[in-house]
Amino acid sequence: MSYRRLILLALTLALPRVGRAQFTTFIPPRNPAATDSAKSATAAKQQAQTDSVVNAQLTNMKTWVDSAAGVVSPPIAAADSQVAQSTPQPPLADTAMRATGTRAPETASNLPLLALSGLGFLVIGTILVGGSRPARQRA
Amino acid sequence: MRKALGYVFFATGGLLLSFAGGRYAVGSWRADQARAAWDHAEAKATVALARSVAFHHGARHPIVDGAPVAHLMIPRIDLDEIVLEGVGSDELNAGPGHLPGSAFPGERGNSVISAHRDRHFSHFDQLQAGDTITTEAGTIRQTWVVVSKRVVDKDAPALFRATEPTLTLTTCWPIRYLGPAPERLIVTAKPVVRPATRIAVAAARS
Numbered sequence: 001m002s003y004r005r006l007i008l009l010a011l012t013l014a015l016p017r018v019g020r021a022q023f024t025t026f027i028p029p030r031n032p033a034a035t036d037s038a039k040s041a042t043a044a045k046q047q048a049q050t051d052s053v054v055n056a057q058l059t060n061m062k063t064w065v066d067s068a069a070g071v072v073s074p075p076i077a078a079a080d081s082q083v084a085q086s087t088p089q090p091p092l093a094d095t096a097m098r099a100t101g102t103r104a105p106e107t108a109s110n111l112p113l114l115a116l117s118g119l120g121f122l123v124i125g126t127i128l129v130g131g132s133r134p135a136r137q138r139a
Numbered sequence: 140m141r142k143a144l145g146y147v148f149f150a151t152g153g154l155l156l157s158f159a160g161g162r163y164a165v166g167s168w169r170a171d172q173a174r175a176a177w178d179h180a181e182a183k184a185t186v187a188l189a190r191s192v193a194f195h196h197g198a199r200h201p202i203v204d205g206a207p208v209a210h211l212m213i214p215r216i217d218l219d220e221i222v223l224e225g226v227g228s229d230e231l232n233a234g235p236g237h238l239p240g241s242a243f244p245g246e247r248g249n250s251v252i253s254a255h256r257d258r259h260f261s262h263f264d265q266l267q268a269g270d271t272i273t274t275e276a277g278t279i280r281q282t283w284v285v286v287s288k289r290v291v292d293k294d295a296p297a298l299f300r301a302t303e304p305t306l307t308l309t310t311c312w313p314i315r316y317l318g319p320a321p322e323r324l325i326v327t328a329k330p331v332v333r334p335a336t337r338i339a340v341a342a343a344r345s
Contacts, residue, residue, distance in 0.1 A: 095240045097249055101296025104309040105226035105238055105253040108293070108319035112257045115159035116317065121152025128145025 162232060166258065169205075169233030173221040177207045205230055208237050209244050210275040211252060216262040226253050235259050235308075242304070245279030245330075249301040253309045256320065260310040263324060272306065272328050281306075283328035290322050297325050304330050 202208060204225035212219050226236040235254035242248030254260040272283040283306045290312050291297045298307060306328040311320035 097241065097251075097298050097300040098296075099300060102298040103294060104291070104297040104323040104325060105231075105236070105251070106293075107226075107231060107253050107255055107309065107311045107323070109231075109255045109257055109311070110319060111159045111162055111255075113318045114155050118152045118155025118157075118159060121148045121155060123152075125145045125147070125149025125152055128141055128148060131141070131145075 163258075166232035166234075169229075170221065173205075173207045173223055173234055177210060177221045202239075204239070205233070208276060209252070211235055211244075212273040213266065213270070214273075215267070215270040216265050218259065218262070220254075220259050222252055231255050232258075238298075241298075242301075243276040243279075244274035244283075244306055245276055245281040245304060247302070247304055249298065249305045249307055250274075251298055251307045251309065256311040256314045256316075256324075260308070261314065263308075263310050263326070264314045266326055271331065272308075274306065282331040284331050285326055285328045287325075287327040289325050291325060293321055293323055295323075297323055306330075 202224045204223075204227060206224045207221045208224045209222040210220075211222050220234050222235045222237050223230045223233055224237050224239060226238050230236040231254060235252050237243070238251035238253065241251040244250045244252075254263075256263065266285060266288065268285050268288060270285045272285065274281050274283065281304070293311075297309070308326040308328070310324050312322040312324040313320060314324075
């Protein structure tokens with residue numbers, strides 16, 4: 001076997017492996033301890049902004065394509081961009097209160113007074129009825 | 140004459156005591172009914188789903204006065220009561236009442252719950268800033284912390300709009316007072332954890 005053939009054979013065997021190795025490179029995950037929290041937060045924020053921008057662009061593109069094709073579509077883009085910009089707040093639930101303030105509900109109760117008065121009347125009645133006996137007996 | 144007067148007093152006292160006792164008995168019976176309704180799984184799921192739908196779609200369906208709408212727990216004063224819709228005489232006789240039109244506990248806004256000082260809020264004067272309150276309304280279980288306690292005149296404006304979830308509990312003041320109390324005790328609480336924990340949504344929907 002000639003020297004050239006040997007080189008050719010070696011190249012034929014080695015090149016695919018080298019090529020495959022280019023596509024199966026292992027990328028180790030980032031070391032969380034090493035990352036700066038502030039940096040990662042900024043990166044995440046930028047990523048989120050980028051995502052929302054991409055989302056908005058895609059939505060706009062769909063609207064544009066639809067409009068170009070003559071298809072009437074609802075204005076999704078505006079709604080989407082609003083959602084992306086701010087988290088929706090639920091509507092204010094209380095309608096009972098005025099801006100200037102409202103009185104507290106009427107929780108005053110007469111029942112304790114009535115119960116106590118009733119007890120008092122019972123005691124007085126008992127004394128009056130019971131106390132009249134000795135007087136009559138004396139008479 | 141004296142004996143006749145004694146009988147009149149006796150009868151009047153008996154009537155007054157019967158009336159007051161009857162009101163307390165009816166209130167206690169209605170409170171038991173409200174608790175049974177609340178504890179009933181189907182009723183709870185229905186209420187939870189209704190609340191959930193109302194919360195998420197912003198549409199407030201009118202709730203019948205007297206219907207159980209929330210569960211109020213205050214460990215400090217050993218209070219564990221079912222809150223009924225409405226602050227009328229019948230509702231407050233049976234349990235703490237939710238002011239119609241105010242937010243439900245956990246919702247955005249001021250949620251107002253009132254009760255009589257001689258019944259459900261009889262130990263309300265022991266409540267202090269920093270005490271915790273737990274409410275369950277629909278699918279929302281919320282823990283609150285008492286942030287303020289104030290006494291106002293009964294005619295003074297005491298309830299205000301809030302943009303954040305707020306819980307306001309009111310009762311008469313002084314707690315120990317014979318006759319209609321001239322003032323109101325206002326306790327304000329803020330949520331401990333936000334947003335409120337949603338409970339049993341899956342169970343309510345299934």
